[in-house]
Amino acid sequence: xxxVLKNLSxxxxxxxxxxxxxLSHIDLxxxxxxxxxxxxxxxxxxxxxxxxxxxxxxxxxxxxxxDGRLIDGPCPRMAMIFQEYSLYPWRTVIDNIxxxxxxKGMEKQERREKAxxxxxxxxxxxxxxxxxxxxxxxxxxxxxxxxxxxxxPQILLMDEPFGALDAQTRNMLQRELLEIWEKTRKTVLFVTxxxxxxxxxxDRVVVLTSRPGAIREVVPIDLPRPRERTxxxxxxxxxxxxxxxxxxxxxxxx
Amino acid sequence: xxxxxFLLPILLVVGWEIASWIINNPxxxxxxxxxxxxxxxxxxxxxxxxxxxxxxxxxxxxxRVGLGFLVAAAVAIPLGILMGRSTLLxxxxxxxxxxxxxxxxxxxxxxxxxxxxxxLTSIVFIIFIGAFFPILLNTIDxxxxxxxxxxxxxxxxxAKERQIMAKVVLPGAAPTIWTGLRVGFGxxxxxxxxxxxxxxxxxxxxxxxxxxxxFGQTNLIIAGMVVIGVIGLLIDFVFKRVERRWFxxxxxxx
Numbered sequence: 001x002x003x004v005l006k007n008l009s010x011x012x013x014x015x016x017x018x019x020x021x022x023l024s025h026i027d028l029x030x031x032x033x034x035x036x037x038x039x040x041x042x043x044x045x046x047x048x049x050x051x052x053x054x055x056x057x058x059x060x061x062x063x064x065x066x067d068g069r070l071i072d073g074p075c076p077r078m079a080m081i082f083q084e085y086s087l088y089p090w091r092t093v094i095d096n097i098x099x100x101x102x103x104k105g106m107e108k109q110e111r112r113e114k115a116x117x118x119x120x121x122x123x124x125x126x127x128x129x130x131x132x133x134x135x136x137x138x139x140x141x142x143x144x145x146x147x148x149x150x151x152x153p154q155i156l157l158m159d160e161p162f163g164a165l166d167a168q169t170r171n172m173l174q175r176e177l178l179e180i181w182e183k184t185r186k187t188v189l190f191v192t193x194x195x196x197x198x199x200x201x202x203d204r205v206v207v208l209t210s211r212p213g214a215i216r217e218v219v220p221i222d223l224p225r226p227r228e229r230t231x232x233x234x235x236x237x238x239x240x241x242x243x244x245x246x247x248x249x250x251x252x253x254x
Numbered sequence: 255x256x257x258x259x260f261l262l263p264i265l266l267v268v269g270w271e272i273a274s275w276i277i278n279n280p281x282x283x284x285x286x287x288x289x290x291x292x293x294x295x296x297x298x299x300x301x302x303x304x305x306x307x308x309x310x311x312x313x314x315x316x317x318r319v320g321l322g323f324l325v326a327a328a329v330a331i332p333l334g335i336l337m338g339r340s341t342l343l344x345x346x347x348x349x350x351x352x353x354x355x356x357x358x359x360x361x362x363x364x365x366x367x368x369x370x371x372x373x374l375t376s377i378v379f380i381i382f383i384g385a386f387f388p389i390l391l392n393t394i395d396x397x398x399x400x401x402x403x404x405x406x407x408x409x410x411x412x413a414k415e416r417q418i419m420a421k422v423v424l425p426g427a428a429p430t431i432w433t434g435l436r437v438g439f440g441x442x443x444x445x446x447x448x449x450x451x452x453x454x455x456x457x458x459x460x461x462x463x464x465x466x467x468x469f470g471q472t473n474l475i476i477a478g479m480v481v482i483g484v485i486g487l488l489i490d491f492v493f494k495r496v497e498r499r500w501f502x503x504x505x506x507x508x
Contacts, residue, residue, distance in 0.1 A: 054410050080410040086403045089503035090425045100411035102421070133506035151411055 003030040003053070003155060003187065008062035010048055011212075021212035022048050026062070028206060028215065030187055032154075035178075037190045037198035038206045039245060045213030046191045050157050053189065054080040066154070079148035080157040084164045086144050087132040093143050094119060094128040100151035118146040121180060138169040145180065155187040162197070174200055178225060195242045199234065200227055205241055209248035216248045284473035292477035301477075303469055305462055312481055315458045318374070319446045322381025323439055330386050330438075331431060334393025339423070344394070351390065359384040359445045363452065372454035377446065384445035385438035392434025396427030401507070429501035436493040443486045 005028045014020035022045040030036050038046045051057040053064055055074035064071045066078075079100070087096050094115050095102075101111035119125050122142040132140055141161055148156055162170045174197060181188055192198050198205045205219045219241050227234055267286065274285040292301040296308040305311065337344040362383050366376040400423050408418045450460025459482050466474035 056406050056409065074409050074412070076412045078410070080406070082403050082407065084403075085401055085507060086407050088404060088407075088422070088425070089507045090428070090501075099408070099421075103408070103411055103413040103417055131503060133503055147407075147411070 002032055002067065003189070004065040005029075005053070006063045006065070008049070008052065008059050008064065010045070010052060010057070011060050023052075023059075024212035024214040026213070026215060028218075030155075030189060032187055033185045035181060035188045035190065035201055035203045036206060037192055037202040037204075038208060039192060039195065039198045039241065040208030040213060040248065041210045041245065042193055044208045044210035044248070046193075046208055047159055049208075049213065050080070050159050050189065050191050054078060054157050056080075076151065077154040078157055079151055079153040079155075080159065081141075081144050081148050081161045083160045084137075084140075087140055087147075089132050092129050092131055093124065093135070096132065096143055097147045097150050099147060104151070115146075115150055118150045119143075121149070121183070122146045122176070136169075137165050138173055141165065141173060142176070145177070149180070149184065149186070153186070155189060158188060158190045160192055161190075163192070163194075170197070175226070177201065195238055195245060196229065199238050199241055200229060207241065207244045207248060217244045219244070281470050281472050284476060288473040289476045289480070292474060293480060296481075301474060302462065303465060303471065303474070305465055306457060308462075308477070308481055311457055311459050311462045311478075312485060315446050315450065315460065315482075316485065318377050318449070318458065319381055319439070319442050321374075322378040322446075323385045323442045325378065326382045326385035326438060326442070327389055327435060329382075330389035330434075331393050334390045334431075334434075335397055335419075335423070335427070337390075338394040338397025338427070339419075351387070355387045355391075357383075359441070360448055363449075367452065372452060376452060377449040377455070380449040381442045381445045385442040388437040388441060389431075389434040392437070393427065393431050396430025396434070397423060399430060400426035429497070429504040432493070432497055432501060436490065436497070439489060439493065440486065443482075443489070447482060 005026050008023060008026040009021070010023040011019045011021045026049060028036075038049060040046045048057060052059050053071075055071070055078075058072075066075065088099065091099070094112060097115040097118055098106075098111040101114055106114070116125065116128065119128055122145055124139060124142055124146070127135060127139065132143070135143065144161065145156075162173050165173065177188075178201065188201075190198070190201060199221055202221055205221060206215055207217045207219065208214065209216045219237070221237060223231075223233055223237065270283065271286055274280075274283040277283045280288065292308070295301065296312075299307050302308060302311070333347070337347055359380050362380060363376075366379045370376045370379055404422050404426055405418060408422045413421065446458070447460035447463075449455075450458035451464050455461050459478055463475045463478035463482075466472070466478065
């Protein structure tokens with residue numbers, strides 16, 4: 001039970017006839033139930049990588065396999081959580097969460113009951129009938145998480161989901177995400193540019209180089225959870241990861 | 255200054271009345287005391303020179319506008335959705351639409367008469383032309399303004415193309431389409447008055463005020479104009495109320 005990326009590459013048509021290589025030969029295996037972060041400077045192709053796995057973009061080379069089966073296009077066993085603007089403003093919170101169930105043809109009563117379970121999981125039961133614009137940024141991302149979980153995917157793909165939030169809310173949502181992860185045992189592939197976030201959350205951190213995005217280093221984080229951000233071990237791993245990120249952003253300084 | 259908005263209308267009424275005393279010619283400036291009785295008896299046929307009551311004329315005009323407006327919406331909304339979704343169709347239709355759009359609806363009158371002869375079809379055609387373009391352009395605009403993330407969320411949650419259309423594109427574009435309908439109705443209402451000046455028409459508010467002119471009844475012209483203005487205002491008010499009720503999320507997408 002795992003997600004396997006083999007030799008995944010992506011190039012765009014750049015200016016003139018030049019091909020811009022966004023991703024180069026990505027080999028990665030994510031085990032079932034694992035929390036893996038993809039970390040890299042902006043423009044390193046980490047979002048592109050996630051979009052390819054979600055079936056929103058196509059790779060120009062290589063394959064994606066989920067439990068041994070090739071994946072090419074959107075797959076119901078994976079759900080993506082975007083950075084922002086992803087809730088439907090004309091739907092109430094509960095109807096946003098029920099969206100994926102509605103697409104599957106589930107009856108209104110049933111899908112609402114199901115949605116309510118996930119609303120409970122993210123602690124927003126009191127806001128079932130509210131509209132997204134009545135919610136804070138952190139609450140909206142909780143709803144987005146609940147909406148993704150509602151279709152019961154095997155893998156959660158998260159594209160800088162807390163990137164637009166203030167530091168405090170961000171830390172809170174990171175802790176909540178870990179609780180949900182421990183409860184639901186989903187596999188999480190989490191894209192971020194924050195070293196702190198990656199080290200706090202993940203079992204492994206995949207550091208990408210920029211232009212083209214290639215795997216520079218895969219760092220296992222063996223710290224027990226809950227992790228203390230101020231601890232010495234946390235700081236040393238953070239330093240270690242940061243060095244890799246900085247070198248991959250400015251390879252000339254190596 | 256909550257009441258400031260009422261000042262100018264009051265001054266205009268008083269000024270008008272003073273002018274009517276000074277000029278003392280009811281054909282140029284009829285006293286409002288001769289206009290108000292007409293407005294006070296909208297069901298009476300005694301003031302309208304045998305053309306039927308004010309209410310009857312108004313309801314005929316509303317029916318004509320309603321018919322032309324509905325036909326325009328029924329053509330413009332589907333076409334606009336297709337053009338907004340498909341670059342191919344947009345490229346195909348766009349130049350023709352840009353060419354036809356600047357032609358004022360009234361410039362179509364002679365052609366309408368040549369094609370449809372005198373009668374309801376010609377009137378409806380003129381109104382159709384007036385309402386069509388604002389509805390079409392706003393629909394295209396609304397469909398294009400649907401956020402990419404909204405579409406991608408639906409894709410990753412397993413929505414089929416038809417579901418995306420019905421559950422994301424249409425509700426996402428609805429506020430802008432509604433604006434198009436509102437603007438289109440306003441123009442249609444202007445067109446009906448002029449279209450009722452076509453030869454062979456014998457009912458409607460436009461006909462009534464022109465007929466009143468032929469009899470030198472300026473007070474009836476003024477009364478007819480007031481009714482035309484009030485009806486336009488009321489319908490616009492309804493459009494705005496619906497907009498506030500259904501589409502209050504617009505501008506608050508987060």
